[in-house]
Amino acid sequence: MDMxxxxxxxxxxxxxxxxxxxxxxxxxxxxxxxxxxxxxxxNLLRDAEGQLSSSELRPSExxxxxxxxxxxxxxxxxxxxxRDGFALFLSPGSFNYYRMPQSFKELIVVTDRFHIKPLMxxxxxxxxxxxxxxxxxNVRLLKCSLQHAEEMDLEGVPENLAEALNLDDFExxxxxxxxxxxxKANILQYFQQVDKxxxxxxxxxxxxxxxxxxxxLFPIYKEANTYPHLADRGISGNPEGSNADMLLDSARPVxxxxxxxxxxxxxxxxxxxAGTGLTSGDVREIxxxxxxxxxxxxxxxxxxxxxxxxDSVTDEVTLxxxxxxTNEDLLDLAAIQTITNGGTVYAMDxxxxxxxxxxxxxxxx
Numbered sequence: 020m021d022m023x024x025x026x027x028x029x030x031x032x033x034x035x036x037x038x039x040x041x042x043x044x045x046x047x048x049x050x051x052x053x054x055x056x057x058x059x060x061x062n063l064l065r066d067a068e069g070q071l072s073s074s075e076l077r078p079s080e081x082x083x084x085x086x087x088x089x090x091x092x093x094x095x096x097x098x099x100x101x102r103d104g105f106a107l108f109l110s111p112g113s114f115n116y117y118r119m120p121q122s123f124k125e126l127i128v129v130t131d132r133f134h135i136k137p138l139m140x141x142x143x144x145x146x147x148x149x150x151x152x153x154x155x156x157n158v159r160l161l162k163c164s165l166q167h168a169e170e171m172d173l174e175g176v177p178e179n180l181a182e183a184l185n186l187d188d189f190e191x192x193x194x195x196x197x198x199x200x201x202x203k204a205n206i207l208q209y210f211q212q213v214d215k216x217x218x219x220x221x222x223x224x225x226x227x228x229x230x231x232x233x234x235x236l237f238p239i240y241k242e243a244n245t246y247p248h249l250a251d252r253g254i255s256g257n258p259e260g261s262n263a264d265m266l267l268d269s270a271r272p273v274x275x276x277x278x279x280x281x282x283x284x285x286x287x288x289x290x291x292x293a294g295t296g297l298t299s300g301d302v303r304e305i306x307x308x309x310x311x312x313x314x315x316x317x318x319x320x321x322x323x324x325x326x327x328x329x330d331s332v333t334d335e336v337t338l339x340x341x342x343x344x345t346n347e348d349l350l351d352l353a354a355i356q357t358i359t360n361g362g363t364v365y366a367m368d369x370x371x372x373x374x375x376x377x378x379x380x381x382x383x384x
Contacts (some may be wrong), residue, residue, distance in 0.1 A: 040129050180209060286373060310352075
C-alpha cells in the first residue's frame with residue numbers, strides 16, 4: 020500500500036478493538052543499503068513482540084496477531100522496493116502498512132489505539148486542490164492531493180478552446196501587437212462559459228484552483244473567474260502534452276507555498292491571541308479542550324511523545340514518563356480529537372513550535 024488517503028488516515032484514528040501496534044521506520048529507496056530495510060523491520064517486529072508480551076494477550080494470541088507482519092518480514096523483493104518511510108498498523112482485526120514519501124524516526128507504540136501523529140504531515144499533503152488545464156485541444160479539471168491526481172468528468176463545460184477560437188491566429192497577432200482585442204473578447208466569453216460550468220462542479224468548495232496554461236491566457240481567465248479560491252500563481256506553459264502526474268508535479272510548488280502561507284497565518288493568529296485566554300501551551304488544558312471540541316487550530320510536535328491518560332468521565336488528564344499499554348501519547352490524542360471535531364492540525368518540528376511547547380492550541384471559545 021503506497022497511498023494514504025485522508026479517509027484511510029481518519030479510519031486509523033478510530034478506536035480499535037483490542038491492543039494496537041504502530042511501527043514507524045525510515046527506509047532506503049535503492050542501492051546495497053536496501054538490505055537494511057528488512058533487517059530494521061525484523062528488529063522492530065521483535066521489539067513489538069516483546070512489548071506485547073507485557074500485555075494481557077496470551078502467547079498464542081500474540082503469535083496469531085503478528086502472523087501477517089511476520090510473513091511480510093520474509094518478502095525480500097518488497098523490502099528492496101521502498102520509499103523514504105514505512106508505517107505499519109496491526110491489531111487483532113486489521114493489518115495495514117504504507118510505503119511513504121516521508122522519512123520517520125524508529126518508533127513502536129503498543130496501546131489501545133493506533134498512533135498516527137507521525138502521519139500528520141501526510142494529512143496536510145492530502146489537502147484537496149484542483150488543477151484547471153486549458154489548451155487549444157481540451158479543457159481538463161483534475162482533483163488532486165499532493166500525492167495523487169485524477170481527471171474529473173466535465174459536465175456543462177465546453178470541451179476545448181480550439182473549436183471556439185483561433186488561438187494560432189491570436190498568438191501571431193500578439194507577436195505583431197495588432198488586432199488582439201476582438202480575439203481577447205472571444206476568449207473572455209469562452210472562459211466565462213468554462214467558469215459557469217465550474218461554478219456548479221465546485222459549489223461550496225474551498226479548495227484552491229490552480230490554472231495551467233500559456234501565460235497570456237491566465238490574466239483573461241482571472242477576469243472571467245468567479246471561484247473565490249483561484250490561486251494567484253498558476254502553472255505556466257501549454258499543458259497539452261502533460262498527463263495528470265506531470266501536472267501534479269508542476270502544481271506541488273504552488274500548493275506547498277499556499278500551505279506554508281496558511282500555516283504562517285495560523286502561527287500569527289496564535290501570537291496575536293496570546294494572553295487572551297484563547298491560546299494555550301498546557302498539555303492538560305489542551306487535551307481536555309480537544310476532547311470537548313474547543314480546539315480550532317492545533318500545533319503539535321511530531322518528534323515528541325507525552326505519555327499519559329485521559330478519563331472522559333472525570334475530565335482528568337494524568338501525565339506519565341513511560342509508555343505502556345495503558346498509556347497513550349496525549350499529543351496524538353489531542354490531534355485526533357481536534358481533527359475529529361473539525362479543527363485543523365499542523366504537525367511541526369519541535370523547534371518551529373510556538374512558545375517552545377510540544378503542544379499549542381487556539382481555542383474556538
